[in-house]
Amino acid sequence: MGPLVPFVFSNEFGLLMAVFIGIAFGFILEQAGFSSTKKLVGLFYGNDFTVLRVFFTAGVTAMTGVMLLGHYGLLDLDVIYINPTFVRSALVGGVIMGAGFIIGGFCPGTSVCAAAIGKLDAMLFILGSVLGIFAFLEVYPAIKEFYMADAMGPVKIYEQLGMHKEVWALLLTLIALFAFVVTWYIEKNVNNEPAVISPTWKRRYALAMALPVVVILLLMMLPNKQEIIQNRIAEAKRQQKCVFHEIDADNLAYQIVNHYYDINVIDVRSPEEYEKFHIPMAINIPFENLMDRQWEDIFKQTIKKNIFYADSDTLVRMSCLKARFIGESENLILKESATAFRDLYYSLEMPEPEDSKQAHELYFFRANHAEKMLDLKKALENIGKPVKKEVIVVQGGCS
Numbered sequence: 001m002g003p004l005v006p007f008v009f010s011n012e013f014g015l016l017m018a019v020f021i022g023i024a025f026g027f028i029l030e031q032a033g034f035s036s037t038k039k040l041v042g043l044f045y046g047n048d049f050t051v052l053r054v055f056f057t058a059g060v061t062a063m064t065g066v067m068l069l070g071h072y073g074l075l076d077l078d079v080i081y082i083n084p085t086f087v088r089s090a091l092v093g094g095v096i097m098g099a100g101f102i103i104g105g106f107c108p109g110t111s112v113c114a115a116a117i118g119k120l121d122a123m124l125f126i127l128g129s130v131l132g133i134f135a136f137l138e139v140y141p142a143i144k145e146f147y148m149a150d151a152m153g154p155v156k157i158y159e160q161l162g163m164h165k166e167v168w169a170l171l172l173t174l175i176a177l178f179a180f181v182v183t184w185y186i187e188k189n190v191n192n193e194p195a196v197i198s199p200t201w202k203r204r205y206a207l208a209m210a211l212p213v214v215v216i217l218l219l220m221m222l223p224n225k226q227e228i229i230q231n232r233i234a235e236a237k238r239q240q241k242c243v244f245h246e247i248d249a250d251n252l253a254y255q256i257v258n259h260y261y262d263i264n265v266i267d268v269r270s271p272e273e274y275e276k277f278h279i280p281m282a283i284n285i286p287f288e289n290l291m292d293r294q295w296e297d298i299f300k301q302t303i304k305k306n307i308f309y310a311d312s313d314t315l316v317r318m319s320c321l322k323a324r325f326i327g328e329s330e331n332l333i334l335k336e337s338a339t340a341f342r343d344l345y346y347s348l349e350m351p352e353p354e355d356s357k358q359a360h361e362l363y364f365f366r367a368n369h370a371e372k373m374l375d376l377k378k379a380l381e382n383i384g385k386p387v388k389k390e391v392i393v394v395q396g397g398c399s
Helices: 011-031 037-045 050-071 087-104 108-116 120-147 165-190 199-221 225-238 249-262 271-276 293-300 313-326 338-346 357-381
Strands: 151-153 263-267 305-309 330-334
Touching (some): 037 050, 037 087, 165 199, 249 263, 249 305, 249 338, 249 357, 293 313, 313 330, 338 357
Parallel strands (some): 305 330
C-alpha cells in the first residue's frame, strides 16, 4: 500500500485495505497449494517448480504494474521503501533461510498460511521461528559488527548494472519466461511425464507471456508524464501562447498580510537559496521537484492562487508554465526577483525629508508590511505544534 498512501488512500483506510489484501493473499497462497510442504520443497528436488513460477509471476506482474503507474505519474516510485543491503549478513541469512526452508518445509509466510488451516507442523515451524527471533536478539550485540558489515544502502540492480530501469525490466521478464520453459521441461522429465501441451494452452501461455513484454516495450517508446508536460511547454513556447499574469512586490506584500489564506507563495529556487532568504509564508518547491506527488494538491486545487518567484526570470516563468500543465490552479509570477523583494522590504533606506510625500508613504507601507509579514509568519508557525507537556513524578502512595 505504501506508495498509494496518503496520495490515493488515507492512512486509516490504507490499514483497512491491508487487512483485506492480507486475507486475499493468504487465500490465494492456500489455493495455489502453498500450505503443502511437498509442493514447497519440490523446487529443491526438481519435481515441482510451482514456487519458482509463482514468485517470478508475482515479481514480473508487480514490476510491470508499478512501472506503468509510475510512468504516468499515478504512483510515486520515490516513496517505495527499499531494504538496505548488507552483503555478509544477506549471504549468511540466505543460507540459513534456505536450510530452514528445506528442513522445515515452509518459509515464514507459507507457515502462517498452513497454520491457518490447522497444520500442526506449520504451528511448530512458527514456534521455532519465534524462538529463533529471540535467540537472534540475545546474540545480536556480539554479531552486530558482522551483521552491519558491507553496508551498501538501498541497492537497485539496474543502477548497479548501469541500465535504464525499462531495459532491466525487459531483461528480467525474458529471464522469467526462459525459466518457465526450462523448469517445465525439467519437471516433466523428473516426473516421467510427457512434455506435451495442447494448442489451446499454448495460445494462452503465449498471450500471458507476451503481455508484460509488450507493456514494457510500450513504456520504453512512449513518453512519461514529465516528458508529456515538457512537450506541451515546448509546443506552447513554439506557438508563442505563453501568457503570464504578474503581481508586483507591493501587491504581494499586501496579499500576504491581509489575504494569506487565499494564496500560496512558492519559492522555486534551491533549498540553499531558500534558507539564505525567502519571502515570509513562502514554501520551497525547487523547480526540479515541481512534479513530485507531494505537491500535486497545490497545483490541482482551484481555491488558492499560486504565486511563483525566483532570482531568474526564466526559471520562474518555466515553473509557472509547468504548473499550468500539472493542474488547474490559477498561477501568477512575481514581477520582481527574490533579491529585489528582499532589498525593497528588508534593506529599506529612510527617504530624505525633501523627498516627495509618495516616497515617504511608500517607505512606511513597506516597513509596516515587512514587520507584519514576519509577525504573521511567527504566529502561524506555532499553530498546530503539539503542546509541550512536562512529566511529573507522582509523589506519595505505595512505593
